[in-house]
Amino acid sequence: MELFHTPEQALQWADANRDRTVGLVPTMGALHEGHLSLVRQAKRDCRLCCATIFVNPTQFAEGEDLGKYPRTLDADLAGLADAGCDAVFLPTAEQIYPPGFSTYVQPPQVASGWESSSRPTHFRGVATVVLKLFHLVPTSHAFFGQKDYQQLCVIRAMSRDLNLPVQVVGCPIIRESDGLAMSSRNRYLDSDQRLRARLLSLALAQADQAIENGVHDVQALQQLMTQTLSAGTVVDAGGATATVPGIPVGGVDSIDYAVLLDADTLQPIEHLQQPFVGLIAARFGSTRLLDNRVWQPVQ
Ligand SMILES: Nc1ncnc2c1ncn2[C@@H]1O[C@H](COP(=O)(O)OP(=O)(O)OP(=O)(O)O)[C@@H](O)[C@H]1O
Ligand SMILES: CC(C)(CO)[C@@H](O)C(=O)[O-]
Ligand code: BAL
Secondary structure, rough: OOEOOOOHHHHHHHHOOOOOOOOEEEEEEOOHHHHHHHHHHHHHHHHHHEEEOOOOOOOOOOOOOOOOOOOHHHHHHHHHHOOOOOOEEOOHHHHHHOOOOOOOOOOOHHHHHHHHHHOOOOOHHHHHHHHHHHHHOOOOEEEEOOOOOOHHHHHHHHHHHHHOOOOEEOOOOOOOOOOOOOOOHHOOOOHHHHOOOOOHHHHHHHHHHHOOOOOOHHHHHHHHHHHHHHHHHHEOOOOOOEOOOOOOOOOOOOEEEEEEEEEOOOOEEOOOOOOOEEEEEEEEEEEEEEEEEEOOOOO
């Protein structure tokens, strides 16, 4: 596995391999099985895979966890090599944002709301760095996780709107055995928060079960997700409310959103007659976690 530290080296490598399909896997490091699944998918779809590790300062808001974001480079490189990654680009902040840098991507419409409500400049930073990475490591394909669903929508829209010659591939969410979506920030959770973090996937599973049982009212489904998250309780098959074995009493510390939206536009919906997504962001102390689930139209 080759390591590049400068944009020139990355460009040279991409140039030397321009007759092969190459898949790009952008990450911020602190890698887990979710990231490695993207590398494996890239290797299935493309001849070569290049991962990037860069904790991008422009996507963090003032007071967020940029300074304490986990950095585990040795383990990351071992995991990438093991997953069959061919090259890793590890730029510095000065290389990506040299003195005088002042040009940013205005993110597409689908960036409005949800994540942007708590992180107003987040997608401006994400879109800018992803566009730069696409230029610095020119590839035919780029792989992103559905765990960051709104981010995937933003990158797809940017690629379409700006005619970028990159096929954006969305990859399924990889979960822990209790359903918690893998995330680098899970390591911030203490043991009590970790048990309660299961409520995100549980809220989506509750909505899924209710849809199966014929509940097709959007408000009722959103309420069910909110109730599961805030009280830490579930509704059983008979409609009774019950606590969940193994989850400490009480719900998440706060909910940023728990909504059903059009799966493409992320606009609110009134019925379930188009593909739709359940999107959740909730907090445990200062740790903010995301989860989502996509459904096909219900007739
Ligand atoms: N559980 C997962 N399953 C699939 N893809 C994932 C998962 N977690 C992250 N990814 C994807 O990996 C890529 C890099 O994400 P990132 O480095 O921010 O990891 P993360 O675990 O989401 O970190 P954070 O906790 O900071 O949100 C993104 O495309 C992201 O969607
Ligand atoms: C896509 C990304 C690597 C851009 O910094 C980041 O937002 C992430 O890790 O999801
Ligand atoms: N996983 C998206 C990157 C971020 O939260 O900044």
